[in-house]
Amino acid sequence: MDNLESAIRKLVMANRILGHEGVVDAFGHISVRHPDRPDRYLLSCSRSPELVKTADIMEFDLDSNPVDAKGRAPYLERFIHGTVYQARPDVMSVMHNHSYEIIPFGVSKMPLRPIFHSAGRLGGTIPVWDIRKKFGDTNLLVVNNELGLDLVACLANNTVALMRGHGCVVTGPTVETTVLTSIYLRINARLQIDAMHMGEVTYLSPGEIELSSQRNKPKVGDERAWEYLCSRAKVDINAL
Numbered sequence: 001m002d003n004l005e006s007a008i009r010k011l012v013m014a015n016r017i018l019g020h021e022g023v024v025d026a027f028g029h030i031s032v033r034h035p036d037r038p039d040r041y042l043l044s045c046s047r048s049p050e051l052v053k054t055a056d057i058m059e060f061d062l063d064s065n066p067v068d069a070k071g072r073a074p075y076l077e078r079f080i081h082g083t084v085y086q087a088r089p090d091v092m093s094v095m096h097n098h099s100y101e102i103i104p105f106g107v108s109k110m111p112l113r114p115i116f117h118s119a120g121r122l123g124g125t126i127p128v129w130d131i132r133k134k135f136g137d138t139n140l141l142v143v144n145n146e147l148g149l150d151l152v153a154c155l156a157n158n159t160v161a162l163m164r165g166h167g168c169v170v171t172g173p174t175v176e177t178t179v180l181t182s183i184y185l186r187i188n189a190r191l192q193i194d195a196m197h198m199g200e201v202t203y204l205s206p207g208e209i210e211l212s213s214q215r216n217k218p219k220v221g222d223e224r225a226w227e228y229l230c231s232r233a234k235v236d237i238n239a240l
């Protein structure tokens with residue numbers, strides 16, 4: 001199996017896992033930078049992640065133009081992916097989702113902060129991008145490069161950014177890491193809301209976040225977690 005075929009199969013697996021774990025529903029998407037061409041990325045055509053197959057994976061340039069669409073319709077919000085890859089050479093995988101648990105943190109003054117060790121990977125700063133600040137009233141979707149670049153400016157050098165009233169963007173050095181970060185982002189949001197109901201919350205310290213995040217490196221244990229997630233999703237790798 002060559003690099004491209006292997007990357008496509010892993011990306012399909014990532015789609016199935018994110019669907020199975022409830023990080024995405026009908027909407028949301030994950031991409032990977034092309035393994036042989038850093039000026040391109042791979043992303044499914046417009047399909048719910050739980051249903052994505054290898055034949056759905058399309059190739060895009062970093063302006064998010066399809067290289068060969070073959071009649072397939074791309075996601076409207078693919079510009080999130082292309083603009084992150086343009087701005088962040090360290091990022092090899094990008095995920096966008098609408099997890100309901102994170103929405104309260106994008107529309108209130110309460111910052112989302114890591115509260116348990118597995119969420120140290122989120123990083124100490126999770127900025128909130130408000131599309132309305134620069135673009136006024138919109139349908140809130142990132143449907144061109146101008147919107148994507150503004151989102152990416154807010155993301156800056158962080159791992160995750162929330163999108164006010166919409167969802168989030170998650171980045172990582174591998175597909176596996178990005179999937180795990182997306183899963184723990186959602187869990188952290190739920191636990192933080194639970195903990196806030198109980199009174200004052202003790203968050204991870206900056207030092208604890210640094211020690212548990214190993215920023216921009218695949219975390220020790222990601223391989224074990226990936227094997228577990230593949231098993232849970234019960235995907236027949238030969239039927240992708």
Ligand SMILES: [Zn+2]
Pocket residue numbers: 077096097098141166167
């Ligand atoms: Zn969206």
